[in-house]
Amino acid sequence: MEIFDYEDIQLIPNKCVINSRSEADTTVDLGGRSFKIPVVPANMATVINDDLAKWLAGNGYFYIMHRFEPEQRRHFIETMHANQLFASISVGVKPSEHDFIDALADDNLVPEYITIDIAHGHADSVIEMIKHIKVALPDSFVIAGNVATPAAVRDLENAGADATKVGVGPGKACITKVKTGFGTGGWQLAAVRWCAKAARKPIIADGGVRTNGDIAKSIRFGATMVMIGSMLAGHQESPGNILKIDGKTYKQYYGSASETQKGEHKNVEGKQMLVPYRGHLADTLNEMQEDLQSSISYAGGRDLKAITKCDYVVVKNSIYNGD
Numbered sequence: 001m002e003i004f005d006y007e008d009i010q011l012i013p014n015k016c017v018i019n020s021r022s023e024a025d026t027t028v029d030l031g032g033r034s035f036k037i038p039v040v041p042a043n044m045a046t047v048i049n050d051d052l053a054k055w056l057a058g059n060g061y062f063y064i065m066h067r068f069e070p071e072q073r074r075h076f077i078e079t080m081h082a083n084q085l086f087a088s089i090s091v092g093v094k095p096s097e098h099d100f101i102d103a104l105a106d107d108n109l110v111p112e113y114i115t116i117d118i119a120h121g122h123a124d125s126v127i128e129m130i131k132h133i134k135v136a137l138p139d140s141f142v143i144a145g146n147v148a149t150p151a152a153v154r155d156l157e158n159a160g161a162d163a164t165k166v167g168v169g170p171g172k173a174c175i176t177k178v179k180t181g182f183g184t185g186g187w188q189l190a191a192v193r194w195c196a197k198a199a200r201k202p203i204i205a206d207g208g209v210r211t212n213g214d215i216a217k218s219i220r221f222g223a224t225m226v227m228i229g230s231m232l233a234g235h236q237e238s239p240g241n242i243l244k245i246d247g248k249t250y251k252q253y254y255g256s257a258s259e260t261q262k263g264e265h266k267n268v269e270g271k272q273m274l275v276p277y278r279g280h281l282a283d284t285l286n287e288m289q290e291d292l293q294s295s296i297s298y299a300g301g302r303d304l305k306a307i308t309k310c311d312y313v314v315v316k317n318s319i320y321n322g323d
């Protein structure tokens, strides 16, 4: 297998066939809905909250609500549905989560998307949860993760997952690589490619995206959707307060397995940090869309499919040389 990461790859331009980048179509389908761009904010407590979920769903973006206020999820689904918006929630795998799914089914409260969100998603516990959801809530689109190998993708798909999420340890707030020695940190893009070759259903590339160009690279190597944490934290609308330090403005970003999130120092695999304040989320998402439209034009096509076909070179760490 060829090993590389985002910064090692450059995509090679093809002849342009459109007259304006505005003609390039960045939309993507997932679970029977069409979304403006193939980007989903990470289901982390410093990236998404109820208000953002409503705004994203109402403005043509995919979202996944985090699972760190478990008792709020039922109300969240009801509120989204009352506003005619799709509900997309996260669950874990503990027995109480099986009970939660049963309770939703009993009340015919059906989230359109359910993401099973644990660190080591290639696990019997996840396979059992997928099967449980598929029996109790067969109309929910199930995303399962996180995983790092084709074998994991196949096992979760065979259990009934409608999409899998790839990425163990490449995240900005992640310390899995140093704490455990495992993961896709440093070769996340190659892992996405490896997994996508085995996948029969959509893959969500999760973690390690540091520039807008990395979104196009994820698509090139087989991702249908790209999950982004640190680059989509730090906005006016992001959870948390704006902090001013030495005249600079920041917001807090912390890992879902950090001590800050867990409230105790147990099985910690995440850290907390400050990310620069970035203004309004809508502006960042618009810029991602514009940059993807440019990517499509460089790929020589009219939509995201063109990016999946373009050639590339591996030039180790080349794009930052000379900057």
Ligand SMILES: NC(=O)C1=CN([C@@H]2O[C@H](COP(=O)(O)OP(=O)(O)OC[C@H]3O[C@@H](n4cnc5c(N)ncnc54)[C@H](OP(=O)(O)O)[C@@H]3O)[C@@H](O)[C@H]2O)C=CC1
Pocket (backbone or CB within 6 Å): 092, 093, 094, 117, 118, 119, 120, 125, 146, 167, 168, 169, 170, 171, 174, 176, 207, 255, 256, 257, 267, 269
């Ligand atoms: N994408 C990534 O690289 C990573 C993401 N995270 C994020 O952190 C959050 C917390 O994750 P997580 O700790 O899994 O969630 P939980 O604390 O809910 O753990 C899920 C379940 O899996 C068990 N479990 C967790 N890790 C392992 C393992 N390595 N081997 C066997 N069993 C395990 C836990 O038991 P027990 O606690 O008793 O072990 C628990 O029963 C999630 O949002 C996750 O996405 C965390 C690390 C890496």
Ligand SMILES: Nc1nc2c(ncn2[C@@H]2O[C@H](COP(=O)(O)O)[C@@H](O)[C@H]2O)c(=O)[nH]1
Pocket (backbone or CB within 6 Å): 042, 043, 044, 146, 167, 168, 169, 170, 171, 172, 173, 174, 175, 176, 206, 207, 208, 209, 227, 228, 229, 230, 231, 254, 255, 256, 257, 258, 269, 270, 271
């Ligand atoms: N190893 C850990 N990974 C984590 C933790 N919390 C979240 N995550 C993963 O990171 C991505 C976001 O990555 P980014 O590079 O875009 O910032 C997120 O979607 C999770 O998969 C954690 O505590 N430890």
